Amino acid sequence: MQKVQHFIEQNKDRFLEELLELLRIPSVSADPAHKGDVQRTAEAMAVHLRKVGVDKVQVYPTAGHPIVYGEKMVDPAKPTILVYGHYDVQPADPIDLWHSGPFEPVIKKTELHPDGAIFARGSCDDKGQVFMHIKAFEAMAVNGELPCNVKFMIEGEEEVGSVNLGAFCREHKHMLACDVILISDTSIIDNQTPSITTGLRGLSYMEVEVTGPNRDLHSGVYGGAVANPANILAKMIASMHDENNHITIPGFYDDVEEVSAAERAEMNKAPYDEKAYKAALDVNDLWGEKGYTTLERTSIRPALDVNGIWGGYSGEGAKTVLPAKAFAKISMRLVPNQKSKKIADLFAAHFEKIAPTYVKVKVTYHHGGEPVVTPRIRRNIWLLTRR
Numbered sequence: 001m002q003k004v005q006h007f008i009e010q011n012k013d014r015f016l017e018e019l020l021e022l023l024r025i026p027s028v029s030a031d032p033a034h035k036g037d038v039q040r041t042a043e044a045m046a047v048h049l050r051k052v053g054v055d056k057v058q059v060y061p062t063a064g065h066p067i068v069y070g071e072k073m074v075d076p077a078k079p080t081i082l083v084y085g086h087y088d089v090q091p092a093d094p095i096d097l098w099h100s101g102p103f104e105p106v107i108k109k110t111e112l113h114p115d116g117a118i119f120a121r122g123s124c125d126d127k128g129q130v131f132m133h134i135k136a137f138e139a140m141a142v143n144g145e146l147p148c149n150v151k152f153m154i155e156g157e158e159e160v161g162s163v164n165l166g167a168f169c170r171e172h173k174h175m176l177a178c179d180v181i182l183i184s185d186t187s188i189i190d191n192q193t194p195s196i197t198t199g200l201r202g203l204s205y206m207e208v209e210v211t212g213p214n215r216d217l218h219s220g221v222y223g224g225a226v227a228n229p230a231n232i233l234a235k236m237i238a239s240m241h242d243e244n245n246h247i248t249i250p251g252f253y254d255d256v257e258e259v260s261a262a263e264r265a266e267m268n269k270a271p272y273d274e275k276a277y278k279a280a281l282d283v284n285d286l287w288g289e290k291g292y293t294t295l296e297r298t299s300i301r302p303a304l305d306v307n308g309i310w311g312g313y314s315g316e317g318a319k320t321v322l323p324a325k326a327f328a329k330i331s332m333r334l335v336p337n338q339k340s341k342k343i344a345d346l347f348a349a350h351f352e353k354i355a356p357t358y359v360k361v362k363v364t365y366h367h368g369g370e371p372v373v374t375p376r377i378r379r380n381i382w383l384l385t386r387r
């Protein structure tokens with residue numbers, strides 16, 4: 001271990017430079033204009049894997065963005081860890097809220113990071129973490145201290161719903177076989193409290209379109225006589241939470257697993273400082289489903305949120321328009337045993353039902369993901385028997 005630490009100490013600057021290089025590539029998977037950059041990042045990942053001694057490294061094309069895979073089998077009798085990560089990033093908008101270029105990484109010292117932190121799109125989601133695993137591999141492999149087999153699977157579509165990952169996994173089931181999957185694409189409680197995430201909420205991502213009159217109207221001529229789709233959409237969205245901040249879509253909670261009182265008590269032992277939480281967000285008060293703590297609201301309970309809302313005029317100055325259409329992107333976070341498609345269907349049926357007669361609505365299901373909870377095994381992972 002000392003040799004490994006020594007190696008890291010000696011190569012720290014190079015590691016950092018290599019990571020900054022990766023962060024400079026705008027691998028925005030959602031934007032077709034960046035398709036080439038996404039491909040370039042995949043290839044850069046493959047180069048890194050090969051350089052540190054990973055075998056069978058290949059950039060696998062998919063129907064969307066490629067998946068990078070490589071492995072180091074030291075001994076088939078030893079356990080195998082599969083490291084999952086993603087090299088794609090979220091779009092960087094709104095650009096004007098960045099203090100420095102999203103793809104021009106800078107290291108800054110802040111109150112939260114007195115030793116300095118990297119500010120760039122993807123630095124902590126998820127290029128930074130993937131890179132950390134590659135460098136950990138390098139440091140251990142160089143010293144001949146790799147205690148297990150390691151596989152890397154790094155995808156480029158996490159930020160757009162991992163649409164081609166399922167098919168890839170099914171197709172390469174044997175290649176991907178492992179005992180443990182290591183994912184560093186989650187959060188920790190705080191910088192002083194390393195944490196292991198044992199569950200993740202799922203997702204149903206919807207887009208709605210509300211149409212009123214057949215064209216944009218002048219509010220001076222028509223205002224007050226024709227339903228404004230933006231007003232109607234706001235009202236429909238507002239109606240989706242009741243006074244207890246419970247989601248009002250019929251059947252929405254039917255499959256929600258009720259977590260036992262004992263487990264809830266245990267999870268509420270995790271460090272949580274409400275005052276600091278509010279201060280960090282600069283809000284006077286917290287909001288959420290009645291009867292649940294913040295830790296529970298963000299883990300064992302589902303949620304519904306508007307991710308974007310638009311329509312009419314949002315440019316400089318004023319325009320007295322009564323828009324013909326209004327839109328919103330709305331996502332729901334799901335918990336076991338809710339199913340993404342079922343929730344999407346319930347949402348669509350409800351949204352159509354609550355639409356008043358003076359508008360037409362269109363609901364589109366973008367993508368989803370299923371909630372997952374892993375068993376919490378308290379024994380050493382090395383004791384796991386191999387299948």
Ligand SMILES: [Zn+2]
Binds near residue numbers: 086125126158185
């Ligand atoms: Zn991520």
